[in-house]
Amino acid sequence: LVSVRPITETGGHDVVTHDDSSSSLIIGADRSFTFDYIFSHNSEQISVYETLVLSLVRDCLQGINATVLAYGQTGSGKTYTMGTAYEFEGAELPRSAGIIPRAFVDLFKHIELMEAAEVNVEAQFVEVLYNEELHDLLTPKKNIVKVQEKSGGGIYLSGATTVTLHSALSVLRSGGYSRSTASTKMNAQSSRSHAILTLLVNQKKKDELISSKFHFVDLAGSERLGRTGAEGDRAKEGIKINYGLLALGNVINALSENQRHIPYRDSKLTRLLCDSLGGNSRTVLIACISPADIDLGESVNTLQYATRAKKIRNVISVNIDNLSSADAAVLKKLMAENRRLRQQLKTRGVPCQVIFRSSRLVLTPKKCTEGPVLRGPHILPLKNGLQVRSRTLCGGLLVNANMQVKHENNFSPWNDEGGHCGEVWPSHCRSMYVNHSCGRG
Numbered sequence: 001l002v003s004v005r006p007i008t009e010t011g012g013h014d015v016v017t018h019d020d021s022s023s024s025l026i027i028g029a030d031r032s033f034t035f036d037y038i039f040s041h042n043s044e045q046i047s048v049y050e051t052l053v054l055s056l057v058r059d060c061l062q063g064i065n066a067t068v069l070a071y072g073q074t075g076s077g078k079t080y081t082m083g084t085a086y087e088f089e090g091a092e093l094p095r096s097a098g099i100i101p102r103a104f105v106d107l108f109k110h111i112e113l114m115e116a117a118e119v120n121v122e123a124q125f126v127e128v129l130y131n132e133e134l135h136d137l138l139t140p141k142k143n144i145v146k147v148q149e150k151s152g153g154g155i156y157l158s159g160a161t162t163v164t165l166h167s168a169l170s171v172l173r174s175g176g177y178s179r180s181t182a183s184t185k186m187n188a189q190s191s192r193s194h195a196i197l198t199l200l201v202n203q204k205k206k207d208e209l210i211s212s213k214f215h216f217v218d219l220a221g222s223e224r225l226g227r228t229g230a231e232g233d234r235a236k237e238g239i240k241i242n243y244g245l246l247a248l249g250n251v252i253n254a255l256s257e258n259q260r261h262i263p264y265r266d267s268k269l270t271r272l273l274c275d276s277l278g279g280n281s282r283t284v285l286i287a288c289i290s291p292a293d294i295d296l297g298e299s300v301n302t303l304q305y306a307t308r309a310k311k312i313r314n315v316i317s318v319n320i321d322n323l324s325s326a327d328a329a330v331l332k333k334l335m336a337e338n339r340r341l342r343q344q345l346k347t348r349g350v351p352c353q354v355i356f357r358s359s360r361l362v363l364t365p366k367k368c369t370e371g372p373v374l375r376g377p378h379i380l381p382l383k384n385g386l387q388v389r390s391r392t393l394c395g396g397l398l399v400n401a402n403m404q405v406k407h408e409n410n411f412s413p414w415n416d417e418g419g420h421c422g423e424v425w426p427s428h429c430r431s432m433y434v435n436h437s438c439g440r441g
Helices: 045-052 054-060 078-082 099-113 168-177 233-256 268-272 293-309 323-347 376-386
Strands: 002-004 016-019 024-027 031-034 066-071 118-128 134-136 146-149 155-158 194-205 208-218 282-289 320-322 352-357 360-365
Touching (some): 054 099, 054 208, 066 078, 078 282, 099 118, 118 268, 146 268, 155 268, 282 293
Antiparallel strands (some): 016 024, 024 031, 208 320
16 A cells, blocks of 8 residues: 655645545656555544554454555655554554554454453564664663574564563553664654564464464665765665665565565565565555655655565465364374384384384384394494484483483483393373383394
8 A cells, every 4th residue: 555645844846646536646747556545645544554454453363464564765654654653642542643553552452352362462673773683672782683483484583572561552662762763864863774563462262372473564764875865874874774675675576576586585674574575474565655746756666666565465374273283293293203213223123013002102123033233332323323312202311322311210221232121201201102122133
């Protein structure tokens, strides 16, 4: 969608016309663009919110990820529209309140109406600085924040402060005040970073775990460096900030053209937003523009950017884990590892047979009538070949080459003489029992 800010006293002539009936916009002499929604300078903040974001808040509580991004040149109304610089006074939201404070208030209103559910809402608030560093906005400490990948897929922020929300707006205030700004010709308080506020919503309903993420992204100004009048360090910052926006543009271009390779890794901003762009999220991009003739070039660039983003199609799925299914997945993983280890043992001349008895699994290696004796010198290369992990499935710690396990009532040591060896898994290992005996060849 497009949001057109009011023209300022020193902003020149209005060159934007808006046709409400067709959701089309004409800028300059003959440049025409069509979007899903266009909000003129007369539009109320609540109208923008209810049209675009209210449904995302409801979806978030159903386990669907959501993202709202504001893109545009400095002074086009991004921060005003998003509400990342919102100053809260009193119990009621004023008419000027932006998207984020309204979303926070509605989220907690819906949670209060929910029955038979335990809901936990946490928040992270970071900014991506010009040098690709991540700055934690919720603490005065200089925490080292890194973008990490989960083993099962997805992105998370390592080292970022995570706070449980009881009073939603207090987090927004403290983070907004910490954001990096600098004065330029475009704006006396120009944001020199990309601010990303993330809500992590987790709820438990009977035997289900429902989780979702809601990103609110206030991007740095997209204007060309020459228009800012920045010099020295400010100029260097502007170049690198523009690089992050360029990387974001490259991702949008690749997705809109259905390219096979999507360059998410080109910047931390795009890595953080990989789910939002082409992934599992309902995403709204707000293109903020100025109607003034002196901003014509920047406004056209913003509209072209948004036109490409319109072509992106995300694949939405609900993030629900059934507890019994989760247990089944763990069991499936353990059984797969068991099969792999049995195959490895077989290649070493220790054939095994598996017997399923109701709810327990019995692994019984056959008596070794032929083949080498598993003595200490043989066990060490066996362990190296199998790449035995430092911790077993039972949680025991391997401490020597004889496969002695540092865990009470776990594995008995395999002695150098290769005699009988038995092992019993503790009760917390899902009632799986292993018993075997190995004789000399």
